[in-house]
Amino acid sequence: MSSFANQVAFITGAGSGIGRATALAFSKAGATVVVAEINESTGRETVELITQQGGNAVFILCNVVDPEQIKKAIYQTVHSFGRLDIGINNAGIGGKFGKLLDQTEQDFNQIMAINVGGVFYGMQAQIRQMLTQKSNPTGGKIVNVSSIAGVRGMPMGAPYSASKHAVIGLTKTAALEYVKHHIRINAVCPVYTHSPMVDELINTAPGMEERMRRMVPMGRFGEPEEIAQTILWLCSDENAFVTGQALQIDGGLTAG
Numbered sequence: 001m002s003s004f005a006n007q008v009a010f011i012t013g014a015g016s017g018i019g020r021a022t023a024l025a026f027s028k029a030g031a032t033v034v035v036a037e038i039n040e041s042t043g044r045e046t047v048e049l050i051t052q053q054g055g056n057a058v059f060i061l062c063n064v065v066d067p068e069q070i071k072k073a074i075y076q077t078v079h080s081f082g083r084l085d086i087g088i089n090n091a092g093i094g095g096k097f098g099k100l101l102d103q104t105e106q107d108f109n110q111i112m113a114i115n116v117g118g119v120f121y122g123m124q125a126q127i128r129q130m131l132t133q134k135s136n137p138t139g140g141k142i143v144n145v146s147s148i149a150g151v152r153g154m155p156m157g158a159p160y161s162a163s164k165h166a167v168i169g170l171t172k173t174a175a176l177e178y179v180k181h182h183i184r185i186n187a188v189c190p191v192y193t194h195s196p197m198v199d200e201l202i203n204t205a206p207g208m209e210e211r212m213r214r215m216v217p218m219g220r221f222g223e224p225e226e227i228a229q230t231i232l233w234l235c236s237d238e239n240a241f242v243t244g245q246a247l248q249i250d251g252g253l254t255a256g
């Protein structure tokens with residue numbers, strides 16, 4: 001496994017699901033972890049879990065829709081730990097399950113503000129800081145969490161699918177703009193993965209879980225730890241030639 005010793009990883013939405021698994025995995029690999037979360041109790045729980053496994057982490061209350069809060073969180077990170085090596089823009093919501101005509105302006109705006117705004121403002125603050133770290137030998141690494149709904153349509157989830165397509169556009173563009181500055185920027189696109197978000201979807205209709213499972217050639221959901229390991233791999237120095245990619249983690253779904 002790669003070592004992230006002496007590196008500082010800033011992870012949004014790290015109080016639950018994929019974000020928490022990623023925070024724990026980075027800590028196990030030696031990184032100092034900043035848990036940036038809107039939910040104070042789950043965010044602090046993640047810090048506690050990291051501390052119990054012997055790692056170093058802090059919680060920062062942060063709503064990713066607000067650029068000032070993200071800027072302040074990055075400032076606090078650097079004030080505490082002196083640098084920022086890794087930015088994981090993971091915070092997101094699933095939004096309302098319903099056809100296009102059942103989605104309101106408010107549904108659309110909310111999902112775009114969190115899922116797209118959070119990645120946009122997150123990358124702005126992270127890249128601004130990384131550009132000041134000229135002595136950084138390995139450069140900066142950013143991973144944005146998109147979805148398989150970012151590369152395919154998702155019936156009953158048009159705003160979600162649009163937001164996750166936008167995350168890939170932001171990722172590829174920023175990767176090209178900052179490649180010369182040694183900042184690598186990639187996205188991951190998971191299929192259904194065990195988390196509170198997917199539990200909500202399962203509960204929308206009887207038999208939903210089985211239907212979702214059948215869509216995946218491997219016949220199962222992903223585990224948050226599996227997504228976390230791919231994120232770590234994308235950030236590792238062994239992977240130094242990969243940037244601007246949207247990597248599908250989908251049990252074979254998009255192979256067909």
Ligand SMILES: NC(=O)c1ccc[n+]([C@@H]2O[C@H](COP(=O)([O-])OP(=O)(O)OC[C@H]3O[C@@H](n4cnc5c(N)ncnc54)[C@H](O)[C@@H]3O)[C@@H](O)[C@H]2O)c1
Binds near residue numbers: 015037196
């Ligand atoms: N679980 C899946 O099947 C799946 C599949 C593909 C992509 N994703 C994406 O993975 C990411 C993580 O999802 P998850 O499944 O772990 O869900 P989750 O609901 O378990 O975790 C999301 C976290 O983001 C936090 N959050 C929400 N809004 C926020 C805000 N405005 N500011 C800061 N934090 C905020 C929540 O409090 C929560 O801790 C999301 O972007 C999601 O769209 C999930």
